[in-house]
Amino acid sequence: MAPTVLIVDDALFMRMMIRDILSKDGFEVVGEAENGVEAVERFKEMKPDLVTMDIVMPEMDGIEAVKQIMKIDPDAKILMCSAMGQQPLVVEALEAGAKDFIIKPFQPSKVIEAVEKALKE
Amino acid sequence: MDMDISQYKELFISEAQEHLEALNQSMVDLEKDPGNPDVLTEIFRSAHTLKGMSATMGFDQLTELSHEMENVLDGLRSGDIEVSTDIVDLLFGCFDMLGTMVADISEESGKILDTRPLIEALRAVYAGEKGAIAGMEAPAGAQKKAKPKRKTGPATGQKRREETSEEEVVEAVPGGEEEEPEVAAEAIAEAPLEEVPGEKPWRLLVTLDKDCVLKSVRVFMIFKKLAQIGRVISSRPSVEDLEDEKFDRSFEVVVSTKEGLESVRKALLTIAEVHEVEVVSAEGAEMPVEEVAAGGIIEDEREKEEAAGDQSQEAAGMSTGPVRTQSVRVNISRLDNLMNLIGELVINRTRLQEIASSMNIGELKEALAQTARLTADLQDEVMKTRMVPVEHIFNRFPRMVRDLAKSREKEVDFVIEGKDIELDRTILDEISDPLMHLLRNAVDHGIDSPEEREARGKPRRGSIRLMARRDRNYVSIEVSDDGKGVDAQKIFDLAESNGLMSSEERKALSEDDILRFLAMPGFSSAEEVSGVSGRGVGLDVVKNKVESLGGMLIMQSVKGEGTTFALKLPLTLAIIQALLVRVRGEIYAIPLGVVAETAVISSHEVKYVSNQEVIFLRDETLPLMRLGRYLGLPDENGQGSFPVVVVEVALKSVAIAVDELMGQQEIVITSLDRFLKRIRGFGGATILGTGEVALILDIPTLLS
Numbered sequence: 001m002a003p004t005v006l007i008v009d010d011a012l013f014m015r016m017m018i019r020d021i022l023s024k025d026g027f028e029v030v031g032e033a034e035n036g037v038e039a040v041e042r043f044k045e046m047k048p049d050l051v052t053m054d055i056v057m058p059e060m061d062g063i064e065a066v067k068q069i070m071k072i073d074p075d076a077k078i079l080m081c082s083a084m085g086q087q088p089l090v091v092e093a094l095e096a097g098a099k100d101f102i103i104k105p106f107q108p109s110k111v112i113e114a115v116e117k118a119l120k121e
Numbered sequence: 122m123d124m125d126i127s128q129y130k131e132l133f134i135s136e137a138q139e140h141l142e143a144l145n146q147s148m149v150d151l152e153k154d155p156g157n158p159d160v161l162t163e164i165f166r167s168a169h170t171l172k173g174m175s176a177t178m179g180f181d182q183l184t185e186l187s188h189e190m191e192n193v194l195d196g197l198r199s200g201d202i203e204v205s206t207d208i209v210d211l212l213f214g215c216f217d218m219l220g221t222m223v224a225d226i227s228e229e230s231g232k233i234l235d236t237r238p239l240i241e242a243l244r245a246v247y248a249g250e251k252g253a254i255a256g257m258e259a260p261a262g263a264q265k266k267a268k269p270k271r272k273t274g275p276a277t278g279q280k281r282r283e284e285t286s287e288e289e290v291v292e293a294v295p296g297g298e299e300e301e302p303e304v305a306a307e308a309i310a311e312a313p314l315e316e317v318p319g320e321k322p323w324r325l326l327v328t329l330d331k332d333c334v335l336k337s338v339r340v341f342m343i344f345k346k347l348a349q350i351g352r353v354i355s356s357r358p359s360v361e362d363l364e365d366e367k368f369d370r371s372f373e374v375v376v377s378t379k380e381g382l383e384s385v386r387k388a389l390l391t392i393a394e395v396h397e398v399e400v401v402s403a404e405g406a407e408m409p410v411e412e413v414a415a416g417g418i419i420e421d422e423r424e425k426e427e428a429a430g431d432q433s434q435e436a437a438g439m440s441t442g443p444v445r446t447q448s449v450r451v452n453i454s455r456l457d458n459l460m461n462l463i464g465e466l467v468i469n470r471t472r473l474q475e476i477a478s479s480m481n482i483g484e485l486k487e488a489l490a491q492t493a494r495l496t497a498d499l500q501d502e503v504m505k506t507r508m509v510p511v512e513h514i515f516n517r518f519p520r521m522v523r524d525l526a527k528s529r530e531k532e533v534d535f536v537i538e539g540k541d542i543e544l545d546r547t548i549l550d551e552i553s554d555p556l557m558h559l560l561r562n563a564v565d566h567g568i569d570s571p572e573e574r575e576a577r578g579k580p581r582r583g584s585i586r587l588m589a590r591r592d593r594n595y596v597s598i599e600v601s602d603d604g605k606g607v608d609a610q611k612i613f614d615l616a617e618s619n620g621l622m623s624s625e626e627r628k629a630l631s632e633d634d635i636l637r638f639l640a641m642p643g644f645s646s647a648e649e650v651s652g653v654s655g656r657g658v659g660l661d662v663v664k665n666k667v668e669s670l671g672g673m674l675i676m677q678s679v680k681g682e683g684t685t686f687a688l689k690l691p692l693t694l695a696i697i698q699a700l701l702v703r704v705r706g707e708i709y710a711i712p713l714g715v716v717a718e719t720a721v722i723s724s725h726e727v728k729y730v731s732n733q734e735v736i737f738l739r740d741e742t743l744p745l746m747r748l749g750r751y752l753g754l755p756d757e758n759g760q761g762s763f764p765v766v767v768v769e770v771a772l773k774s775v776a777i778a779v780d781e782l783m784g785q786q787e788i789v790i791t792s793l794d795r796f797l798k799r800i801r802g803f804g805g806a807t808i809l810g811t812g813e814v815a816l817i818l819d820i821p822t823l824l825s
Contacts (some may be wrong), residue, residue, distance in 0.1 A: 012450060013136045017129060056169045067182050082187075082335075083173040090338045094345070100393045101729060103334045105177040114393035 002028040003119055006046060008039040009054040009081060014104075018052055018081070020086065021108045022115065036060025040068045043076070050119055051078045053098065055089050061100035063093045077118045081106075132450070133178050134227045140167045141220050147210060148561060150521070155204035165194045166642040171219070183222050189243040190215050196247060211242050213520070261369050320377045322354060323385060324401040328371040330394040336366045337511070342392050343374070350388055351378025372400060372769055453546055456507050456793070463500050464789030468808050508543035508692070511589045511598070513555040515540055518560055518587060525564045532571050532582040533564060539589035544596050548670055552598070555663040559600040559686050560585065562659070567604035567684055577681065595672075601685035607678040613641065625822055639676070668770060669804075669821045671697060671714040697790060699807075701783040701815065704765060705754040708815040710788055710807055711777075715820045717769045719782055723762040736765065736776050743767065743776040751823070770821045790817060791819075 005027050009015045012034075019029045020046045030046050032040040035057045043051060051069065055062040062080060078094045080101035090101050099118040102111050134780055147164045151157065156728050167193045175183035175246070190212065196202035214583055225232050340363045347353050354375040378385060386398045470492055479484040515537050526533040568583035575581055588599045617627050639660050663686075664674045672690040691697070691714075700719075701708035722736050727745060734745040745765070749755075765776040788807040793800075804819035 011136055011174055012167070013129060013132045014172050016132060020449065056166050058163075058166060075759065082333065083169065083176065087335055087338055090335060091341050094338070094342060100342070101335070102393075104173040105179065110393070117391050117393050120391060 001024050003049040004028050004030045004046070005030055005115070006031045006039070006041075006042050006048040006051045007099060008033045008036070008057070008065065010034050010057040011031050011054075014054065014081070017106065018111065020110050021106065022052075023114050024108075027115065034058075035121065036062060036065035036068075039065045042073070043069050044072060047073070049077065050115060051076065052081055052102075052115075053078050053093070054081045055086060055093065056083075063089060066093050066096045079114055079118050129178065129207075129635050130226070133174060134223055135450075137171060137174060137223045138220075138657045140171045141223065142516050143167050144171075144216050145213070146516045148209060148216070149519040149523055151204060152206075152209050156200075157539065158198070161194070161198045165191065165198050168194055180226065182236055183219060183226075184218060184235065186215060186222075186240060189240050189247075192247045193243050202246065202249075202521045209245060211239070213524070215239050215243070215510075217223045218254070252574065261317070272465050276350050291821065320351060320379050322375055322377045323382060324373060325385070325389075325519065326371055326373050326401050327389065327400040328397040328399075331370065333394040336368070337364050339392065339394055340364065340372070343389055345393065346388050346392060347374065347378075347385075348819075351376050353367045353559070365696075370396070373497075389536055395575070451506075453507075456503065456546075459503050460790050461508070461789070463496065463503055464791065465808060466496055466499065467789065471814070492636055506544075507545050507547075509546050509549055510543050511549065511596075512540035514549055514556065515587060515589070517553075521557065522560055522564060522585060523822075525561060527566075529564060531564060531568050533568055536586045537582065537588070538586065541587040542591050543595055544690065545692060550671055551666060552688065555666045555688070556598065556600065557661040558588070558663050560587065563600055563602040563604070567602035569605050573605075584587045592645070592689070595689045598688045598690065599685055600684060601684040605682055606680040606682050607639070607676075607677070607682050626769075637754060647730055665770070668715065669713060669819070697788060698785060699788045699817065700766065700785055702748075702779040703781040703783055704749045704752065704766075704779050707754070708783065708809065708813060709748070709779075710815045710817045711766060711768065711820065712804070712817065713785060715768045717767045717774060719764060720762050720776075721762050721768050722776070722778070738767065738776070743774050745776050745778055746824075747778045749778075749780070768820050768824075768825055773824060787816070788815075 005022055007015050007018050007022075007029055009018070009032075015031075015032050015034075019032070027050075028110045031042045033042045034100055037059045039051070039062075040060075041054065042048075053062040053065060057065075060068075066078050068079075069078060076097070078093075078098040080090055080103055081104065082090050082095055083104045094101070100114045102114050144164060147160050147167070151160045151164065154160065167458045168187055172184055172191055173186035193202065193208070193212070197204060197208070202208065204609055218234065218236060222234060287550065315496050327343060329336060333339060340360075344360075345352055353376055356363060356372060356374040358372060362368060363372055376385065380388075382400055386400075389395050389398045416756060470489065472487075474489050474493070477489055519535050519537070522533060522535040563585050568585065569577070569579075571581040574583065583602060583604055585602045586599070588601075590597045590599070613627055617624060664752070667688050667690070670690060672688055675687040675689065678684040678685075697712040700713055700716050702709050702711060721737060722738075722745075726736055727734050728737070730742065734747070735742050736745050737743075763778055763780065763781045765778050767774055767776050767780070786809075788809075790805045790807060792805045793803060797803075802823040804817045806814055806816050809815055
């Protein structure tokens, strides 16, 4: 069965893009969320194999969402999506339990590499 | 990039525009309440998202400008920079530039804009702030309350390191002794490797991908991973240099671990962008020790978890709220299509009903009655889908009013009410410009200057209200100000002296008729109405637009107290009431909104006034327009009497001569294809119950 993915980003545009990259490569995108609160909810419902998580979002940011998801499932595999210039935030997310990160602008090959590596772990 | 970006352009543009609108809106709010952290966060987030999106699309100019903006916004947010009018103006300038860029992208104009001045201004603000901070801190030499600077990534790590407690060292170095953080580094370095039985030191050469971004974070991940399976003894270059990304693609690290070489390699290769891990030697201790890494980078997990626990409890409280509704973004043309299809369905249903009743099949009638109900529901649902809250366009106005008031040196409070009232998307798009006209007039001509206001005993600050309200089948949008008001008598004087009306006509006028004069095409602009009001600017345009949408423009004004314009608009455009007429065998639909009355005229009643056919209807002289002739249809020889439809647009009444009045009917508007759009005089087409196509006359353009 194709690995399932939950996409979290406040920009619809970004979600579409990640969705396309991943579904082209045989991943099944099972849900989307546009903020941290929604992300945690969706995660509980869907138990996806992987979550891609934006950092700067309304309601609840990505780092907080990582923390909460890790509490729900310590084995959760979360991939941070970050823009340039956010090193400290990425580090914080990784410390909170995120497995890896990808940098905007996304290069499909990098996204797939990161996703596959995160899933393998 | 090996993917086609262009398919995302449309989505990018619409989302970017939303963010720009939000930015403008929040900025106006910020100016009212400087330093409100929520608003600042909101602004920062929008700018940040915009940057990420632009970078993804490869719009470098947009990315660069939003990036520089983000730096300044971050300074504002952290309190390092104070909100000032200059900065607000600068940021507004940036928003405008970004808006222009997005518009250019959508028009594919390929223009290159000069963003240098803005970027330099932003950098100056940012640099100024930095300098100021440095100047403050240096002499004091004291550790001020830490203001986290997102910019300097590694520094944050550094700070954390200083704050770390003893426990973390113990955790980070498995089996190590308890040490003070300051000496932990030395301790690990000096600790004989043999002290941990079964561990072997490896010197590894780690190489990252060529195009790896955020190398420092990769290093962090590698060190973290190594700390899980062993301990990091040293690295070359030093950890600090690694954190500052002062290395090319590779670095050496000595790690002491019980694990075999292969599993160490594998563990590191699971990290993305790690290109290769090679073993240099098994004798790591020989390498000159530059700095010990592990204790520094790995944080106190326990402390973190505690913090996470607290926060997640708060957040858990938040998430117990109602589940947010999911939404899908659809192109408006899809909804138009859907509406058209439903329209056709309705038409077909009507035909079926006719057949059923002529053949008198009871069961079929019953089934059709059910279908009728379903189609009506369907129609209703699609209509609702097309509705959008007026806030979509209202949100642009505060910024405009602010800028205009500022440039006119007027003080204005702008209040918006009823943002969530919904209107058909098409109508909403159309009234944006008219509303802007009205608001501009309100600031320009309505609100009096602070001095004048004080002299009249009014508060210095004027107020302008934009309000939307739902009235049964109408939505009413009002623009009101508490300014000068319109002096009706002066307007009448002016109209009389300019020969626009006679003194008899004037006597018959009441103050309610004032709008008719103001809305005369070019009433004030042509006559330079200095000192009176100049309220006519563009009012004719506004009135025509509102009427062409099937709505009404109403004005109320009290001299010295203010003016209110109200737009009464139908909820939707897709289905309207129309009068069907026949001309030379063709059927045309006239929107009922413009129809004043119908009458039958005999041909001998047609007179000529300065070469123009006119008819007299109850003491009124109306120009006569023979629709057939206008449309270029063959002239009918038939004399005798014929029906006319009296239409009223922009205060002009015209009698339109037709061959036959067919009656009033609800019609579904189908807009004309873009090839046909340029033909003046037609607002669309509709399919009738009989399957015939009727063109809908666009009376305002027909008469102009």
